[in-house]
Amino acid sequence: MAELLASGRSIDFVLAMIALEAIVLIVLWRKRLCPLRPSSTLLILAPGTCLLLASRAVLSGASWTAVSWLFLVALFIHLVDLRQRWRRESGRLDTASADRSGMTIPALPxxxxxxxxxxxxxxxxxxxxxxxxxxxxxxxxxxxxxxxxxxxxxxxxxxxxxxxxxxxxxxxxxxxxxxxxxxxxxxxxxxxxxxxxxxxxxxxxxxxxxxxxxxxxxxxxxxxxxxxxxxxxxxxxxxxxxxxxxxxxxxxxxxxxxxxxxxxxxxxxxxxxxxxxxxxxxxxxxxxxxxxxxxxxxxxxxxxxxxxxxxxxxxxxxxxxxxxxxxxxxxxxxxxxxxxxxxxxxxxxxxxxxxxxxxxxxxxxxxxxxxxxxx
Ligand SMILES: C[S@@+](CC[C@H](N)C(=O)[O-])C[C@H]1O[C@@H](n2cnc3c(N)ncnc32)[C@H](O)[C@@H]1O
The missing domain is CATH 3.40.50.150 (Vaccinia Virus protein VP39)
Known part of the structure; x- marks a missing residue:
């Protein structure tokens, strides 16, 4: 097991699983069965993928600049994702505060x-x-x-x-x-x-x-x-x-x-x-x-x-x-x-x-x- 982990093949396996997950989600989105747009799917999966690639690079003895770049890309995509979620949730917050202040008398149809x-x-x-x-x-x-x-x-x-x-x-x-x-x-x-x-x-x-x-x-x-x-x-x-x-x-x-x-x-x-x-x-x-x-x-x-x-x-x-x-x-x-x-x-x-x-x-x-x- 230790040998498998040290060889990086387990990371290759996880990377393959992530790629498969991305493909499935995008296909489901095209069929209108998944609410996540491809851009959202990529924002969710990309930071983890970059970190795994960085680990893979370390195991295969790649240069520190390549590893650092992968860390930086992961951080950048994570920040973009965070910004989008922040905006979306603050929109919800506005709506929720409206709901809190309104009395919940059900509307006449x-x-x-x-x-x-x-x-x-x-x-x-x-x-x-x-x-x-x-x-x-x-x-x-x-x-x-x-x-x-x-x-x-x-x-x-x-x-x-x-x-x-x-x-x-x-x-x-x-x-x-x-x-x-x-x-x-x-x-x-x-x-x-x-x-x-x-x-x-x-x-x-x-x-x-x-x-x-x-x-x-x-x-x-x-x-x-x-x-x-x-x-x-x-x-x-x-x-x-x-x-x-x-x-x-x-x-x-x-x-x-x-x-x-x-x-x-x-x-x-x-x-x-x-x-x-x-x-x-x-x-x-x-x-x-x-x-x-x-x-x-x-x-x-x-x-x-x-x-x-x-x-x-x-x-x-x-x-x-x-x-x-x-x-x-x-x-x-x-x-x-x-x-x-x-x-x-x-x-x-x-x-x-x-x-x-x-x-x-x-x-x-x-x-x-x-x-x-x-x-
Ligand atoms: C205030 S009236 C305005 C009518 C028209 N636009 C006018 O200016 O004279 C609102 C209209 O919306 C329609 N309406 C309400 N809910 C609707 C819905 N879910 N789908 C389609 N029409 C709806 C009502 O039947 C009504 O005709």
Whole structure:
């Protein structure tokens, strides 16, 4: 045994095993059975391999410079690995601290929320269900349309594009984009069957079925093929998804190389609220989150949002706050527009009674854009 160890053949055997392990993990990754990317596998295995090679070099009487180089390479790769893990774990830490401060009231399922509101829309003319983008808008109708225009412009929609639009409400936005930017085709995916039915009828009446294909389903598992579109859009809905992070992965799968993901999305910002010092505020915040069908896993600030997009494989990620162009205008409309309050039902009167809602205080509203790498 001592002879075997001294000869270095045992080290050769272990090195062969490590090479085999690397090959197996990379093959499993290619078949989507292993979550570790080849780069992560190499970062895990390379430092140990270098140390074994250094031992092998010592046993075979190699020069001290060769041995030192192997030690240095092992140290360098280990530090790169450590840095990556540090970044990943600090992202998790942010999320975990958000979880710690939020009360764990389970979120109402989005499907139930929209079943209750299935025939209601915020706007007077169209059937929009977003808070609106208000810099130039005077009415909720103009503001909702401006929000959809903003997303279309940010996505740079052209007549060449095939679009997947998730959480489309009553497809008012898809009808708008087809008329305004004339994309080749839009496939819509929405989880609320009643909305899909109403939206399909509207699209049929307008003779747009060939260009707007509306389906019932979840944004996190659309069932659409890989690389089937150039643009993925989500207007004021990703905060509902279980989870938003799973949707990022799904969007990355659906997009062709160079494709764009654009979201108008509401995110909680006051995650540091201390439940012991501000029990009522924390409770109200948690209640609003749960009633708005926002899973706790989607509670994290803008910086973590951007990190999660990058972790899903997107590049040139931008997550800009547009809360000042959204919330004040919406609040003004709720106070001044009796028609909007009527359409909102009891929620409208509740919002008017407490205009400084936990939503204004505790939520951000972002416009996010990210690109699938060209490969
Ligand atoms: C606030 S509404 C926004 C509707 C529309 N984008 C608009 O601006 O008028 C949110 C939409 O997200 C949809 N939704 C919620 N969870 C979903 C999911 N997991 N997958 C697909 N759609 C979802 C709801 O059915 C609803 O249509």
């Amino acid at each position: 989005a499907r139930l929320l929209y079943k209750a509101a299935s025939t209601h829309a915020f706007t007077e003319r169209g059937l929009y269900l977003n808070l609106g983008y208000w810099p130039k808008a005077r009415t909720i109708d103009e503001a909702c349309e401006a929000m959809v225009e903003l997303v279309g412009q940010t996505a740079g929609l052209t007549s060449e594009d095939e679009v997947v639009d998730v959480g489309f409400g009553f497809a008012e936005q898809d009808i708008y984009w087809i008329r305004r930017f004339s994309p080749r085709r839009i496939i819509g995916v929405n989880i609320t069957p009643e909305q899909v039915r109403v939206a399909r009828e509207r699209v049929r009446e307008l003779g747009l079925e060939a260009r707007i294909d509306l389906r019932e389903g979840s944004a996190t598992a659309t069932g659409l093929p890989d690389a089937c579109c150039d643009v993925v859009t989500a207007v004021e809905c990703a905060f509902h998804f279980d989870t938003r992070e799973l949707f990022f992965a799904e969007a990355a799968r659906l997009l062709r190389p160079g494709g764009r993901l654009v979201l108008a999305d509401s995110i909680p910002i006051r995650v540091e609220s201390d439940p012991w010092r501000h029990p009522l505020r924390t409770f109200l915040h948690a209640l609003v989150r749960a009633a708005l069908a926002v899973p706790l896993a989607n509670v994290y600030p803008r910086e973590v949002y951007a990190q999660k997009l990058a972790a899903a494989g997107f590049e040139s990620v931008r997550v800009d706050s547009i809360r000042d162009q959204v919330f004040p205008g919406w609040r003004r409309a709720v106070v001044e527009d009796a028609g909007l309050r009527r359409r909102l039902g009891p929620v409208g009167w509740l919002l008017r009674a407490m205009p400084e809602t936990p939503m204004d205080e505790g939520f951000d509203y972002v416009l996010a854009v990210a690109y699938r790498p060209r490969g």
